[in-house]
Amino acid sequence: MGGNGIRPRTAPILSNPLRARYAGSFVPEDSSLYCDVSLPVPLDRAFTYALPETLRHRVKPGCRVIVPFGPRKLTGVVLRCHNDPPEAQLREALRLVDAEPALDESLIALGRWIAAYYCAPLGEVLRTMLPLAGEIRAGKIYSLTDSGRDAARQLLLDALPGDPVAAVLRALDGRSLSAAYLAKKLPLADKALRTLERRGFVFAETVRTERDPLRAPSEKLRVEFTGPPVAVKLPKAERELLAFLELHPGSHNLKDLEAVVRMASGAARSLARKKLLKLTPEKAGVAPAGPVRAPHTLNPAQQEAFGQIRDSIQAGTFRTFLLHGVTGSGKTEVYLHAIDAALAAGRGALLLVPEIALTPAVAGQFFSRFGDRVAILHSAFTDTERAGQWRAIRSGAASVVVGTRSGVFAPVRNIGLIVVDEEHDQSYKQEEAPRYNGRDVAIVRAKAAGATVVLGSATPSLESRYNCERGKYTLLSLPDRVEARPMPQVELIDMRIEFLETRKQATFSRRLLEELGKRLENGEQTMLLLNRRGFSSFVACRSCGERVQCVNCSVTLTFHRRDRRMLCHLCNYAEKVPEVCPKCQSEHIYFLGTGSEKVEDELHTHFPRARVARLDRDTASGKRQYEHILQGFREGSFDILVGTQMIAKGHDIPNVTLVGVISADTGLGIPDFRAAERTFQLLTQVAGRAGRGDVPGLVLVQTINPDHYAVRMASLQDYQAFYEKELHFRRIMRYPPFAAMANVMVRHEKQQEALRRSTELSAFLSPVPENMRILGPAEAPVSRVKNEYRYQMLIKAASRKALGELLYRARQYALDHKWNATSLVIDVDPLTLV
Ligand code: ADP
Ligand code: ZN
Ligand code: ZN
Secondary structure, three states: OOOOOOOOOOHHHOOHHHHHHHHHOOOOOOOOOEEEEEOOOOOOOOEEEEOOHHHOOOOOOOOEEEEEEOOEEEEEEEEEEEOOOOOOOOOEOOEEOOOOOOOOHHHHHHHHHHHHHOOOOHHHHHHHHOOOOHHHHOOEEEEEOHHHHHHHHHHHHHOOOOOHHHHHHHHHOOOOEEHHHHHHHOOOHHHHHHHHHHOOOEEEEEOOOOOOHHHOOHHHEEEEOOOOOOOOOOOHHHHHHHHHHHHOOOEEEHHHHHHHOOOHHHHHHHHHHOOOOEEEEOOOOOOOOOOOOOOOOOOHHHHHHHHHHHHHHHHOOOEEEEEEEOOOOOHHHHHHHHHHHHHHOOOEEEEEOOHHHOOHHHHHHHHHHHHHHEEEEOOOOOHHHHHHHHHHHHOOOOOEEEEOHHHHHOOOOOEEEEEEEOOOOHHHEOOOOOOOEHHHHHHHHHHHHOOEEEEEEOOOOHHHHHHHHOOOOEEEEEOOOHHHOOOOEEEEEEHHHHHHHHOOOOOOOHHHHHHHHHHHHHOOEEEEEOOOOOOOOEEEEOOOOOEOEOOOOOOEOEEEOOOOEEEOOOOOOEEEOOOOOOOOOOOOEEEEOOOHHHHHHHHHHHOOOOOEEEEOOOOOOOHHHHHHHHHHHHOOOOOEEEEOHHHHOOOOOOOEEEEEEOOOOOOOOOOOOOHHHHHHHHHHHHHOOOOOOOOOOEEEEEEOOOOOHHHHHHHOOOHHHHHHHHHHHHHHHOOOOOOEEEEEEEEEOOHHHHHHHHHHHHHHHOOOOOOEEEEEEEEEEEEEEOOEEEEEEEEEEOOHHHHHHHHHHHHHHHHHOOOOOOOEEEEEOOOOOO
16 A cells, blocks of 8 residues: 555554544555455354455455454455445454455355355355365465554664564564564564564465475476486486486386386486486376377267267357266267367366266376366365466466366366266265255356356266256267277176075175186186175174164174274274173174175185285275275286275276176165165166277176166166156156255254254244145154264255245254254255265
8 A cells, every 4th residue: 555654653553443444534446444254154144354454455355364253263255345334343354365366256156156055154165165275374474564664663763672573573674584484583473473463564475385396205206307418427326317217218207216226216306406307296196197199080979979069169158968978988088079179269178077086097188188288186185286286277277177076166267168077976966064066066157157068977867867858958979889899798697596596695696606707717807896885794693683883873883804893984983893792792793794805705715816906995095095906907917806886987997898796786775765876877887897898798787686677777778768767756756856855954962952953943944835845854864973863854845946945944043043053954955865
């Protein structure tokens, strides 16, 4: 702010409100005295703060600021800057986090839509939309403000020696210093800085301190030698490294080099310091760039689909396509072409993929096609990595973004295309507040931006497919696999007959064992799918039937053989396997069910020489481990991969010629109207893993329900028949897509209280308008989780608007009755009801 001559030198002595009023008459146009901030608290309103003079021209809508809130400090997003006179005395904003708005106007508008639609507080939505707590933790640089400089002159004249405030002022006179440096050099600098900041004498800028790349661990560095031959004399290790690099041009991972060149790590770093070698950070989470894949020439079906998508992109208006392509039909190639078209039209593109499908192989494919224009957003990345990607996107340097669910909020410039791969996938729905569905948010975002949406799947969700019928989406089909590869042949094996014939309750049917044996002989690979829920083992008592339950949740503990413990998959509670039954003291404890560990053991018994890998949440806790196992399988280090749902998704491994499903039925018993749809999707997807190379694939599905329509139609790979049958059922039952639905859950530590609250709430909401129904309240299928009792109401409504209004009233009721924030959970368009 200019106008030094007007502002009194004694400004710091004036109290804040006075100062604000005084300054008010001289506010330049671009400067505001107040800002409205949305905070991550469960209240539906913004909070107004006064802006200290140091922040006045710098704070803009969409920037994050740190403000006092009660005794706490919170980070919120500025919604509006203004000069409306406040009604009460305001507290001051403390600090600005972003020099440039982190969310632009359109993303804030998207946030408002999410808050309204999913019945969530705006502040919590905006926090979810922003990637990084990490940026806030980054270093802070302090400088003096104008009044700070004035005060410094005054203060320094009569400061007592050793006064920390004066010491900091003196240190900052004429330069900017980091908080870390000041803390190291001056006693009590932290406290002094806080005092000075409060009084408006200093301001902090958050800078992201990029770590010195030379200090990164070897596996995170790439080495490349590009320069002319080195003339200067070098130590032996460095000479050896250079010699190796000259013989092996291109860039190498430093860790890999250590394996072949002695002392490579030290030598590379030293050479880099001398600028004789290029040392760059490994691209986050990305496999060493594979061979560059030339674009395939699209086959006629792909060309037809792409043509329509391209026309829409070129028209620059909002439109949604559903690309229904069987497994192996080449959907990815259509996406890649569509992205090309968006870039050619001068617009950005966003591709969303399910959590588990964003592997380095997938990322690598995009890098090799679009190079540096690609940013990858993945939850497994560190905050710093994500912050870097985020900045590249915001600046426009990256115009192609590949991300998982929250990638839908990436600040892609001038977005013209959003692709949602495997659009039916459950991981697009966030299972904590705000409970948004990334696919649906993508469509809303595209609509506002005049962008084209492509939803792709081999097993489209009923909702999306039905939207084609209603004319909301345009259906595009890829009915055949590329290059006329045959669809895999699927056989159902009736395990009831198997039992009658063998009199054995076996895990593997004779047919599956036989085919497995053939694959091992031929050096081909097999995938075996277990359904997680059905394939846990439990500890039970033979005398009284007791199953050991979690102390915090109403679920049975799962037995883990490896460390002989029982584990709760909801809250991670663990205990040792008891010696005697906790209920009747009998010693007849035994194990029920077939864990994936047991399946693995049985495989070893049948095929002692087979190399078996197992992929489930226990073996692959971290993303990298998961990659590791999958990579090993892809490279042929294993013959058989045993896994849960994790293996069903999108992996393209040509040598897999047999897929076995141990039990198709386990998902069918779940009390959820989507059970059949899920089973159909899972079976179809996993079957699609077979025969992606030149050898045709075989799929063996073991089941005790061979006549169930989901199992039968999956075995025929007849999506259309399944769709029609399921749609009919949904129509009769008034389930989505024929009704809007929400799950309203009330939670409390005390069962009585949970019950009372849910009953009261339902009474408050009743009578409901016509065309709406409340089912319940009833105990939730899992009635206790993490020590909280849960009661739920399912609300079905013919009108989305009426549903929204009802939910709003429910929330208002909880606020009015001072329920704690976690007591009421509203899930709009819920995907799971258990
Ligand atoms: P989907 O995602 O539909 O299951 P993919 O996109 O994974 O199928 O494609 C399957 C395989 O077919 C991939 O290896 C891909 O490179 C290849 N492919 C895609 N399009 C073509 C084409 N037009 N000609 C030849 N091969 C293709
Ligand atoms: Zn017992
Ligand atoms: Zn538990």
